[in-house]
Amino acid sequence: MKIKPLGERVLVEPVKEEEAVKGGIIIPDSAKEKPQEGKVIAVGTGKIDKDGKKVPFNVKVGDIVLMPKYGGTEVKVDGKEYQIMREDDILAVIG
Amino acid sequence: MKIKPLGERVLVEPVKEEEAVKGGIIIPDSAKEKPQEGKVIAVGTGKIDKDGKKVPFNVKVGDIVLMPKYGGTEVKVDGKEYQIMREDDILAVIG
Amino acid sequence: MKIKPLGERVLVEPVKEEEAVKGGIIIPDSAKEKPQEGKVIAVGTGKIDKDGKKVPFNVKVGDIVLMPKYGGTEVKVDGKEYQIMREDDILAVIG
Amino acid sequence: MKIKPLGERVLVEPVKEEEAVKGGIIIPDSAKEKPQEGKVIAVGTGKIDKDGKKVPFNVKVGDIVLMPKYGGTEVKVDGKEYQIMREDDILAVIG
Amino acid sequence: MKIKPLGERVLVEPVKEEEAVKGGIIIPDSAKEKPQEGKVIAVGTGKIDKDGKKVPFNVKVGDIVLMPKYGGTEVKVDGKEYQIMREDDILAVIG
Amino acid sequence: MKIKPLGERVLVEPVKEEEAVKGGIIIPDSAKEKPQEGKVIAVGTGKIDKDGKKVPFNVKVGDIVLMPKYGGTEVKVDGKEYQIMREDDILAVIG
Amino acid sequence: MKIKPLGERVLVEPVKEEEAVKGGIIIPDSAKEKPQEGKVIAVGTGKIDKDGKKVPFNVKVGDIVLMPKYGGTEVKVDGKEYQIMREDDILAVIG
Numbered sequence: 001m002k003i004k005p006l007g008e009r010v011l012v013e014p015v016k017e018e019e020a021v022k023g024g025i026i027i028p029d030s031a032k033e034k035p036q037e038g039k040v041i042a043v044g045t046g047k048i049d050k051d052g053k054k055v056p057f058n059v060k061v062g063d064i065v066l067m068p069k070y071g072g073t074e075v076k077v078d079g080k081e082y083q084i085m086r087e088d089d090i091l092a093v094i095g
Numbered sequence: 096m097k098i099k100p101l102g103e104r105v106l107v108e109p110v111k112e113e114e115a116v117k118g119g120i121i122i123p124d125s126a127k128e129k130p131q132e133g134k135v136i137a138v139g140t141g142k143i144d145k146d147g148k149k150v151p152f153n154v155k156v157g158d159i160v161l162m163p164k165y166g167g168t169e170v171k172v173d174g175k176e177y178q179i180m181r182e183d184d185i186l187a188v189i190g
Numbered sequence: 191m192k193i194k195p196l197g198e199r200v201l202v203e204p205v206k207e208e209e210a211v212k213g214g215i216i217i218p219d220s221a222k223e224k225p226q227e228g229k230v231i232a233v234g235t236g237k238i239d240k241d242g243k244k245v246p247f248n249v250k251v252g253d254i255v256l257m258p259k260y261g262g263t264e265v266k267v268d269g270k271e272y273q274i275m276r277e278d279d280i281l282a283v284i285g
Numbered sequence: 286m287k288i289k290p291l292g293e294r295v296l297v298e299p300v301k302e303e304e305a306v307k308g309g310i311i312i313p314d315s316a317k318e319k320p321q322e323g324k325v326i327a328v329g330t331g332k333i334d335k336d337g338k339k340v341p342f343n344v345k346v347g348d349i350v351l352m353p354k355y356g357g358t359e360v361k362v363d364g365k366e367y368q369i370m371r372e373d374d375i376l377a378v379i380g
Numbered sequence: 381m382k383i384k385p386l387g388e389r390v391l392v393e394p395v396k397e398e399e400a401v402k403g404g405i406i407i408p409d410s411a412k413e414k415p416q417e418g419k420v421i422a423v424g425t426g427k428i429d430k431d432g433k434k435v436p437f438n439v440k441v442g443d444i445v446l447m448p449k450y451g452g453t454e455v456k457v458d459g460k461e462y463q464i465m466r467e468d469d470i471l472a473v474i475g
Numbered sequence: 476m477k478i479k480p481l482g483e484r485v486l487v488e489p490v491k492e493e494e495a496v497k498g499g500i501i502i503p504d505s506a507k508e509k510p511q512e513g514k515v516i517a518v519g520t521g522k523i524d525k526d527g528k529k530v531p532f533n534v535k536v537g538d539i540v541l542m543p544k545y546g547g548t549e550v551k552v553d554g555k556e557y558q559i560m561r562e563d564d565i566l567a568v569i570g
Numbered sequence: 571m572k573i574k575p576l577g578e579r580v581l582v583e584p585v586k587e588e589e590a591v592k593g594g595i596i597i598p599d600s601a602k603e604k605p606q607e608g609k610v611i612a613v614g615t616g617k618i619d620k621d622g623k624k625v626p627f628n629v630k631v632g633d634i635v636l637m638p639k640y641g642g643t644e645v646k647v648d649g650k651e652y653q654i655m656r657e658d659d660i661l662a663v664i665g
Contacts, residue, residue, distance in 0.1 A: 003161070004188045006153050011187070035643055035654075045153040045188075050145050050620050058576050058615040066573070066645060066654075073130055073186060075161060084130075084161075084186050091643060091654050092581070093574045093615075098256070099283045101248050106282070140248040140283075145240050168225055168281060170256060179225075179256075179281050193351070194378045196343050201377070235343040235378075240335050263320055263376060265351065274320075274351075274376050288446070289473045291438050296472070330438040330473075335430050358415055358471060360446060369415075369446075369471050383541070384568045386533050391567070425533040425568075430525050453510055453566060455541060464510075464541075464566050478636070479663045481628050486662070520628040520663075525620050548605055548661060550636060559605075559636075559661050 003077060005084055008047035010059060012038040012067060012083045012090075035091055036069040041082065057087055066091045098172060100179055103142035105154060107133040107162060107178045107185075130186055131164040136177060152182055161186045193267060195274055198237035200249060202228040202257060202273045202280075225281055226259040231272065247277055256281040288362060290369055293332035295344060297323040297352060297368045297375075320376055321354040326367065342372055351376040383457060385464055388427035390439060392418035392447060392463045392470075415471055416449040421462065437467055446471040478552060480559055483522035485534060487513040487542060487558045487565075510566055511544040516557065532562055541566040573647060575654055578617035580629060582608040582637060582653045582660075605661055606639040611652065627657055636661045 005011050015037040040063045046054035059065055072085030100106050110132040135158045141149035154160055167180030195201050205227040230253045236244035249255055262275030290296050300322040325348045331339035344350055357370030385391050395417040420443045426434035439445055452465030480486050490512040515538045521529035534540055547560030575581050585607040610633045616624035629635055642655030 002190050004190060006160075006185050006187055007183060009186065035645055048144075048150060049618075049622055051622070052144055052146070052148060052150065053622060055618055055622065065576075068643075073163075075130055075186075088577060090576050091579065091645075092576055095572050095574060097285050099285060101255075101280050101282055102278060104281065143239070143245055147239055147241070147243060147245065168258075170225060170281075192380050194380060196350075196375050196377055197373060199376065238334075238340055242334055242336070242338060242340065263353075265320060265376075287475050289475060291445075291470050291472055292468060294471065333429075333435060337429055337431070337433060337435065358448075360415060360471075382570050384570060386540075386565050386567055387563060389566065428524070428530060432524055432526070432528060432530065453543075455510055455566075477665050479665060481635075481660050481662055482658060484661065523619070523625055527619050527621070527623060527625065548638075550605055550661075 003042060003075070003082070003084075005042055005044035007044050008055070008057075008087050009044040009084050010040055010057070010087050010090070011042040012065060012072070012085065013041050013080065014038045014083060015064070035066045037094065038065055038067050038083065039063070040065060043087070047087075059087060059090060059093060064094045066094060098137060098170070098177075098179075100137055100139035102139050103150070103152075103182050104139040104179050105135055105152070105182050105185070106137040107160060107167070107180065108136050108175065109133045109178060110159070130161045132189065133160055133162050133178065134158070135160060138182070142182075154182060154185060154188060159189045161189060193232060193265070193272070193274075195232055195234035197234050198245070198247075198277050199234040199274050200230055200247070200277050200280070201232040202255060202262070202275065203231050203270065204228045204273060205254070225256045227284065228255055228257050228273065229253070230255060233277070237277075249277060249280060249283060254284045256284060288327060288360070288367070288369075290327055290329035292329050293340070293342075293372050294329040294369050295325055295342070295372050295375070296327040297350065297357070297370065298326050298365065299323045299368060300349070320351045322379065323350055323352050323368065324348070325350060328372070332372075344372060344375060344378060349379045351379060383422060383455070383462070383464075385422055385424035387424050388435070388437075388467050389424040389464050390420055390437070390467050390470070391422040392445060392452070392465065393421050393460065394418045394447075394463060395444070415446045417474065418445055418447050418463065419443070420445060423467070427467075439467060439470060439473060444474045446474060478517060478550070478557070478559075480517055480519035482519050483530070483532075483562050484519040484559050485515055485532070485562050485565070486517040487540065487547070487560065488516050488555065489513045489542075489558060490539070510541045512569065513540055513542050513558065514538070515540060519562070522562075534562060534565060534568060539569045541569060573612060573645070573652070573654075575612055575614035577614050578625070578627075578657050579614040579654050580610055580627070580657050580660070581612040582635065582642070582655065583611050583650065584608045584637075584653060585634070605636045607664065608635055608637050608653065609633070610635060614657070617657075629657060629660060629663060634664045636664060 040059050043057045049055050067090050071089045072083035075082050135154050138152045144150050162185050166184045167178035170177050230249050233247045239245050257280050261279045262273035265272050288296050325344050328342045334340050352375050356374045357368035360367050383391050420439050423437045429435050447470050451469045452463035455462050515534050515536050518532045524530050542565050546564045547558035550557050610629050610631050613627045619625050637660050641659045642653035645652050
């Protein structure tokens with residue numbers, strides 16, 4: 001089963017915190033809104049600019065991203081938890 | 096009888112929760128704003144962009160979509176309940 | 191006597207609730223903002239887009255529409271009650 | 286003495302309520318924001334669109350219009366009371 | 381000494397209320413935000429539109445204008461009080 | 476050491492109030508938000524318009540300007556206090 | 571390990587306050603929102619303008635910048651603390 005996000009949305013699978021240290025990133029506890037690591041599972045149908053053209057995504061399927069923890073909408077597919085959020089809410093790609 | 100949504104609105108028939116598990120999607124209880132599965136019954140007359148051209152819809156009649164549960168306006172037609180909402184409020188197409 | 195709405199506004203005559211069932215639409219009581227059936231009596235002078243061109247209306251005189259119950263401004267002409275509202279606030283055309 | 290409203294503003298002389306029934310329009314008491322009849326005395330210097338061109342007015346001097354009662358700024362010229370308001374706030378032309 | 385307002389701002393010298401009756405304009409006491417007569421002393425460096433072109437002013441030096449009483453910023457130059465405000469806040473030119 | 480403001484920001488050195496009377500400008504005490512004289516020390520890297528072109532500044536280094544007292548961000552460089560603010564917040568050039 | 575900020579975001583490493591005096595900049599204690607020195611570690615994938623073109627950054631890797639202290643999102647990479655913020659929130663480049 002597949003989920004195709006609409007517009008500029010992306011589907012991200014959050015990385016569990018115990019695993020997220022692999023890259024050496026630790027999010028400090030004091031942060032008001034904790035960012036969180038995740039893996040891009042699907043990108044949306046595309047944002048449309050003023051001239052009717054689709055704006056390319058800056059992230060692609062498989063990217064490990066840094067995202068706000070409560071910025072998206074949670075969905076559960078085949079038993080796994082995902083987040084659907086707008087690409088503009090993603091902070092950075094980790095590589 | 097037919098309902099033609101205006102502008103960028105779509106008419107969606109919510110899928111009852113007991114049936115919605117068919118695709119394997121289960122919306123977690125803890126979500127603040129629960130998304131919900133639905134079936135697109137009709138798309139609107141079209142959103143107009145800055146140049147006066149109609150922007151094509153990303154969803155089509157028959158699509159199973161993931162939508163916010165209380166994002167639209169409820170209407171009842173011939174005894175069935177529907178939601179009228181803007182396409183931009185739809186989260187994803189499930190396929 | 192005639193009323194010509196300005197800009198993107200339309201003049202709508204609300205259909206009384208006992209008559210509104212004719213098409214089979216019943217608005218559920220639990221809806222926060224009840225939509226209501228109405229008949230378009232006049233469309234406005236036209237919305238102007240960024241290039242100075244008039245945007246055509248999606249509704250026309252005689253259309254039966256679904257509109258938010260308290261979305262417009264009430265006026266009484268020759269003893270009949272009407273609503274003046276922006277076309278974008280109309281939810282759908284019923285046909 | 287003359288008043289030339291700036292930009293998209295118009296100068297309107299409110300019609301007294303006892304006279305306003307001539308056209309058959311009665312504004313219901315229950316309306317939250319009562320609209321009011323008025324006569325257009327002067328239109329503004331013109332609204333400028335994105336391309337620097339003036340947008341023509343939809344009302345002209347002499348038009349009887351339906352306007353929100355407290356939508357403009359009151360001024361008194363030669364003993365008469367007027368309202369200066371943006372054209373977009375005028376609801377309809379009565380003819 | 382000269383003051384050149386920036387952008388779409390204008391410099392206005394308020395007309396004292398005892399003198400302001402000359403044109404026959406009396407601002408009613410009941411108005412929530414009293415407009416006030418003033419004389420344009422200087423116009424700004426010009427508003428820039430979307431295409432980088434300057435938008436011409438609708439008022440010129442010497443114009444008597446109707447302006448909101450507390451809409452601008454008060455400055456005192458050589459002992460006289462002035463208001464600096466955006467042109468769009470000026471209601472009308474009196475002529 | 477140099478500070479180059481970013482975008483449409485400018486760096487302004489406030490003129491002390493005892494010196495500020497030189498031009499004859501006295502800001503009245505009753506003003507809600509007191510404007511203040513200052514000298515432009517540096518202009519920013521430039522604001523970008525919709526077409527990607529830089530919008531020229533209306534102020535230049537050395538200009539004496541009238542600015543809102545608490546409109547910018549205070550910084551201290553080599554013992555002197557400065558304000559960094561957006562050019563659009565500057566009220567006028569004094570000359 | 572690398573962090574590539576998305577869109578118009580930049581990754582900045584804050585300079586510790588004891589070291590920040592090197593350039594002679596001391597941020598006054600009384601400032602409501604204290605600006606802070608930092609070093610640009612990475613710039614984003616680029617902001618897209620209305621025509622779909624990327625807008626060049628005004629800061630580059632290695633720049634010492636003046637930034638609001640709590641304007642970004644804190645992340646910790648390989649034990650070091652960083653801030654991810656939009657370029658428009660950076661006040662100035664120090665050189």
